[in-house]
Amino acid sequence: MKRELFDTEHDMFRKSFRTFLEREVVPHRKEWEEAGIVPRDIWLKAGKNGFLVPWVDEQYGGTGVKDFRFDQIICEEMARVNEAGFFIPLQNSLIAPYINEFGSEEQKTRILPKCVTGETILAVAMTEPGTGSDLAGMKTTAVDKGDHFILNGSKTFISNGLLADVILVAARTDPKNPHAMGMFIVERDQEGFERGRNLDKMGMKSQDTAELFFNHVIIPKANVLGNPTQGFMYLMKMLAQERLTLACGAVGGAQAAYDLTKSYIKERKAFGKPICKFQNTRFKMAEMKTEIDMAQVFVDRCVMDHNHGKLAGDIACQAKLYTSELACRVADECVQLHGGYGYMMEYPIASMYLNVRIHRIFAGTSEIMKEVIARADGL
Ligand SMILES: Cc1cc2nc3c(=O)[nH]c(=O)nc-3n(C[C@H](O)[C@H](O)[C@H](O)COP(=O)(O)OP(=O)(O)OC[C@H]3O[C@@H](n4cnc5c(N)ncnc54)[C@H](O)[C@@H]3O)c2cc1C
Incomplete structure (x- = not known):
């Protein structure tokens, strides 16, 4: 389904971030996974290219453009290449906002500029x-x-x-x-x-x-x-953005698993024909495509509501709950459609399956999302 929320500047940003990931991140994935950590150098490179907390005000080294669609693009592109270790959204959309929102002028001046350059990791x-x-x-x-x-x-x-x-x-x-x-x-x-x-x-x-x-x-x-004494209040204020960030990544992860599988099922043959010609395969793909598109529409609406300062906490929980569960269901189905190869780590669907599983747990489990949603609905 064609998405309506991006302008030319977003498309340009996506292109340049995608190129950055393909050049600077994807080729090093295996080495970083073996080390269990990414090098500090990649944070500096991301900073140099303007991908770290770009939204902070100019006096702290950013552009001052507060448009969550850029954060959304970062989440989607990282999910697209299945990058789950180099955690830019954590810095950009989850932690720096606390310092920007509740920090003193002195703290902002001291900390934020180095978050932009990548010298400071949060x-x-x-x-x-x-x-x-x-x-x-x-x-x-x-x-x-x-x-x-x-x-x-x-x-x-x-x-x-x-x-x-x-x-x-x-x-x-x-x-x-x-x-x-x-x-x-x-x-x-x-x-x-x-x-x-x-x-x-x-x-x-x-x-x-x-x-x-x-x-x-x-x-x-x-x-x-x-x-x-007001930490809980601060959390409450920032949680909607945190959950929306993760929803953007989760639906991006579902889309990435779908795209990968779509290519695979056209190539792989069984009983003399590509497996995409079996009705079960086409029906599963059709179901996943429908659910992903519907989730994306919901998330896109949340992003625009957030841009207008209107995203309610329980709606962000709905976005996180649905997309997290969806990403896990889709990844599981996509492994199934890969057959035995889906279980092999050399096939990217296997690590996608493992990477998306966290979505149902961190930043509030799916069960906690349901509690918040039910409470907001007066139950
Ligand atoms: C890879 C990873 C990265 C993380 N990063 C961070 C981080 O950077 N900073 C940070 O502070 N934390 C981080 N976390 C922690 C994460 O946010 C917590 O794991 C999560 O909030 C769940 O808490 P818990 O693990 O203590 O589970 P528990 O709270 O013990 O929950 C266990 C189970 O009980 C269920 N449960 C609990 N309460 C209820 C309830 N009221 N009703 C129904 N079911 C309930 C849960 O849904 C879950 O299924 C990370 C976790 C992981 C795995």
């Missing part, structure tokens, strides 16, 4: 070994000592956990009130801050996902993001 640390969905159960604490806070606790599953130079760490700030939470800026090599192992995941092989430990880390007041 991470956000909320999940803990004992709690993910239920963030009110968080154990990490930040105690106010007058001119600084003392941070203690541990986090897990943190994307960019090894590479990150600046980490936004969520911590409880009032032992009597589980809803008092703050976000604290922890910088590389601060005393008491340690990184654990690079976690061995089923997919996203070149993404450094790690455990982080904070043992009496001194957080100067200059590194407190906004009001240290």
Whole structure:
């Protein structure tokens, strides 16, 4: 289905980002997956080409153009080439927005320009070994000592956990009130801050996902993001964009798996004819195409609503829920249509299948999405 939301400037941006991925990222995929991490150099290259947080205001090194369609294009193009390790959307659309929205002028001036150049890589640390969905159960604490806070606790599953130079760490700030939470800026090599192992995941092989430990880390007041009791409110405000970002990637992932499979089924023969000539294959492809197109229309509408400041949190949850489940269903069906080759890692559909599985889990599981949607509907 022809999409209506992009203009010439978006098409140009897509073309140049696609070329960048094909030249600088795709050829190195295997090497990075084996290393379990991407080199810092690729962040610098992305920055040099204008692909990191381009939306920040000019005084911080960006263009100041706040149009989520550019973020959407990045997600789609990364999904198109099945790049799940070099996590640009995390920097651009999930973490830098916190600093831009709630940071002081001094913090923005200090941190954002280097996020644009790629000298600073960001991470956000909320999940803990004992709690993910239920963030009110968080154990990490930040105690106010007058001119600084003392941070203690541990986090897990943190994307960019090894590479990150600046980490936004969520911590409880009032032992009597589980809803008092703050976000604290922890910088590389601060005393008491340690990184654990690079976690061995089923997919996203070149993404450094790690455990982080904070043992009496001194957080100067200059590194407190906004009001240290309003972290949950900040989360609520930013979650719609986070979920929309992941929905853009999920529907892009479904489309990529579909396209790959469409080529395969025309080539592969069984019983003397290409497998695309079997009714089951054509019906499965038709069902997937229909669902992907319908999901894309919904996501595109969410993107435009978001551009106009009108995207409701529960609608973003609907987008994330539907596209995450769809991406997993489509990837599974596409593996099936590849037969035994679909199970072989040398066929890209196998790693697509493994990469999309995370969508139903991170940034709020599908079950949590359903809770939010039902609650918003008065149930
Ligand atoms: C690859 C990867 C990258 C990640 N990156 C980051 C990151 O950068 N920063 C970060 O902070 N976190 C990150 N996470 C953590 C991720 O957001 C959490 O894993 C996720 O929110 C789920 O939390 P959990 O793992 O503790 O699962 P749990 O909360 O223990 O959930 C387990 C199961 O119980 C279900 N469940 C829980 N509560 C309910 C409920 N009320 N109703 C119904 N079912 C429920 C869940 O849906 C799930 O099926 C990442 C995780 C992964 C795997």
